[in-house]
Amino acid sequence: MWVHGKRHGAGSGFFANGESFVGQWENNHVALNGQGKLTLADGTVHVYAN
Secondary structure, three states: OEHHHHHEEEEEEEOOOOOEOOOOOOOEEEOOOOOOEEEEOOOOOOEEOO
């Protein structure tokens, strides 16, 4: 979801370095205090659950 031109709420992001995030965003940043899954370029997965 976008609010005032920034990612906010549930969504996903895929980055040039091969990493991806699916979950909660706050003010265009990954909300690590929310829920989501961060997958690093090397395949390491971090799951965040509030």
